[in-house]
Amino acid sequence: MVNYGGDEVSALVVDIGASSVRTGYAGDDCPKAIIPTSYGYHPAPPDADVTMGDGVENIDPVNKSKFANIYIGQSGPSIWREGMEVGNPVVEGLIQDFNPIKPLIDHALDKIMRVHSSEHPILVTEPTWNTPANRERMAEIMFEEFNVPAFYIANTGVLNAFAAGKGSALVIDVGQSMASVTPVVDGFVLRKGLSHSPLPKLIHAHARHILISPTPHRRGIELLPHQLIANKTLVDAGAPPKFTIRQDRIAGTTESWRIWAETREVDEWVQSVAGVLDQGWNDTVAAQRTTRQYEFPTGYNNYFGIERFQVGEQLFTHSPQLVASNPNLPKTIPQLITEALRACDPELRQVLMGNVVLTGGGTLFSGFADRLTAELTRSFPHTKIHAPGNPVERRYGGWLGGSILASLGTFHQLWISKEEWQEHGKPIVGQRCIH
Amino acid sequence: MSSGVGVSDQCLTAFQDLKLKKKFKYIIFNLNKELTEIVVEKTSDNQSYDDFLSELPETECRWVIYDFEFEKEGGGKRNKIIFLSWSPDDAKIKQKMVFASSRDALKRSLTGVAVEIQGTDFSEVAYESGA
Numbered sequence: 001m002v003n004y005g006g007d008e009v010s011a012l013v014v015d016i017g018a019s020s021v022r023t024g025y026a027g028d029d030c031p032k033a034i035i036p037t038s039y040g041y042h043p044a045p046p047d048a049d050v051t052m053g054d055g056v057e058n059i060d061p062v063n064k065s066k067f068a069n070i071y072i073g074q075s076g077p078s079i080w081r082e083g084m085e086v087g088n089p090v091v092e093g094l095i096q097d098f099n100p101i102k103p104l105i106d107h108a109l110d111k112i113m114r115v116h117s118s119e120h121p122i123l124v125t126e127p128t129w130n131t132p133a134n135r136e137r138m139a140e141i142m143f144e145e146f147n148v149p150a151f152y153i154a155n156t157g158v159l160n161a162f163a164a165g166k167g168s169a170l171v172i173d174v175g176q177s178m179a180s181v182t183p184v185v186d187g188f189v190l191r192k193g194l195s196h197s198p199l200p201k202l203i204h205a206h207a208r209h210i211l212i213s214p215t216p217h218r219r220g221i222e223l224l225p226h227q228l229i230a231n232k233t234l235v236d237a238g239a240p241p242k243f244t245i246r247q248d249r250i251a252g253t254t255e256s257w258r259i260w261a262e263t264r265e266v267d268e269w270v271q272s273v274a275g276v277l278d279q280g281w282n283d284t285v286a287a288q289r290t291t292r293q294y295e296f297p298t299g300y301n302n303y304f305g306i307e308r309f310q311v312g313e314q315l316f317t318h319s320p321q322l323v324a325s326n327p328n329l330p331k332t333i334p335q336l337i338t339e340a341l342r343a344c345d346p347e348l349r350q351v352l353m354g355n356v357v358l359t360g361g362g363t364l365f366s367g368f369a370d371r372l373t374a375e376l377t378r379s380f381p382h383t384k385i386h387a388p389g390n391p392v393e394r395r396y397g398g399w400l401g402g403s404i405l406a407s408l409g410t411f412h413q414l415w416i417s418k419e420e421w422q423e424h425g426k427p428i429v430g431q432r433c434i435h
Numbered sequence: 436m437s438s439g440v441g442v443s444d445q446c447l448t449a450f451q452d453l454k455l456k457k458k459f460k461y462i463i464f465n466l467n468k469e470l471t472e473i474v475v476e477k478t479s480d481n482q483s484y485d486d487f488l489s490e491l492p493e494t495e496c497r498w499v500i501y502d503f504e505f506e507k508e509g510g511g512k513r514n515k516i517i518f519l520s521w522s523p524d525d526a527k528i529k530q531k532m533v534f535a536s537s538r539d540a541l542k543r544s545l546t547g548v549a550v551e552i553q554g555t556d557f558s559e560v561a562y563e564s565g566a
Contacts, residue, residue, distance in 0.1 A: 410471050
């Protein structure tokens with residue numbers, strides 16, 4: 001039995017996002033295990049015996065109904081398997097399907113970190129818009145299935161503000177599926193000021209549209225993943241690709257795997273080339289910027305100029321045509337900020353704008369911080385943006401904040417212990433984890 | 436959410452001395468080495484604001500209570516007690532985190548603070564921005 005009341009808590013921190021699950025030791029400066037949240041599985045045929053193959057996770061009886069096999073981690077969905085489907089439990093930042101959560105955390109803790117969850121208190125992060133039912137379910141999984149000695153669930157907005165050294169801050173978090181703006185005042189979230197939208201999804205769809213549509217200068221690009229390509233030949237930039245498809249795999253490829261793989265191709269392209277113009281949209285400036293070369297798995301490669309800025313521009317403005325044709329567009333970053341500030345007291349607005357914290361992989365677009373400064377100083381002259389230059393701090397800010405918080409000896413009084421859980425049950429989560 | 440760090444009695448005594456007896460111009464607070472309690476690092480009655488600024492470390496966090504004196508237009512001299520959270524960008528991330536999450540504990544025990552400032556560089560704590 002671990003004495004969680006001591007100073008040496010050796011706690012673990014678990015941060016579940018739409019793109020990856022991050023786990024590691026409290027007190028470390030980066031997560032030990034980072035695995036994709038997407039997982040591969042073979043659906044269980046009704047009433048069939050469960051077979052175990054190589055690289056297959058042990059499945060507990062609860063999950064038998066849904067998965068015959070589940071494939072997780074670096075050799076999970078990225079390895080092609082006949083008939084394998086791909087799923088992701090996180091929808092709009094919230095865990096919608098708890099079935100794969102246990103295998104995912106198990107894999108990270110057991111297979112990669114090789115620790116026993118029953119010996120360490122675990123701190124889990126949650127987005128601000130998490131539901132009470134969801135966090136209680138998480139506590140239940142931790143206590144009942146992982147047998148943790150103590151548990152705490154902390155808000156990513158607050159953790160990010162703390163990690164930036166601020167008790168009050170406006171936290172702008174752009175992840176893989178959601179963009180959010182959270183006002184944090186004295187370590188607590190101002191819930192009425194929270195605003196979020198699935199903006200990154202739109203960015204992705206826009207990038208995909210740009211890539212697959214032919215332009216006068218180039219053809220539409222095939223988004224074939226390398227798993228489906230047998231060989232390719234080096235071609236000149238812009239030339240039609242020369243490659244052979246692995247015909248033997250086409251028939252066994254599922255729709256969900258194909259979507260997952262194409263999504264990854266688009267994301268890689270966005271992360272490699274996309275940027276934001278720092279002073280607002282301007283066709284001439286965009287055309288003058290240096291182009292960047294990118295090669296797709298088919299061998300097709302080209303230089304991308306204006307297109308790479310069109311993608312990033314969607315974070316800040318939507319074109320009038322798009323607005324006219326679609327009234328329910330996700331809110332842009334400036335719209336989210338305006339909405340968040342409108343709900344706050346006027347005297348708080350100045351404090352928040354002086355302490356803007358950027359976090360999440362989606363804020364790593366080149367030029368993002370400069371553009372945001374330019375947009376915000378127009379209405380708030382004293383805007384100060386805190387953007388860690390270190391990509392690890394930016395990408396895993398929530399995890400990092402949790403890591404520091406859980407490593408504090410004085411934090412022990414906040415942990416919910418197993419005994420307390422057994423005595424009080426679910427309501428204690430809402431009473432103890434206030435933010 | 437807070438870190439659970441405590442506030443030593445010495446902090447309250449020093450604050451009362453500043454507020455009621457006007458014994459000091461400013462008090463600098465720090466965390467003890469074990470990061471479990473907030474303690475008084477320095478008290479001073481030096482009236483120069485620039486001297487005070489030079490006491491703020493460039494890469495470490497502190498809290499400060501400052502008895503700020505200013506001229507009100509047509510109203511003569513006024514005093515306001517300022518609470519400054521000093522958290523420079525170059526400080527270690529762990530220290531920033533502990534200080535940010537412990538600030539509320541200190542602030543709640545010091546009653547009578549008029550203005551709060553979060554400072555990350557020297558431009559934000561210049562005399563003019565206080566006024």
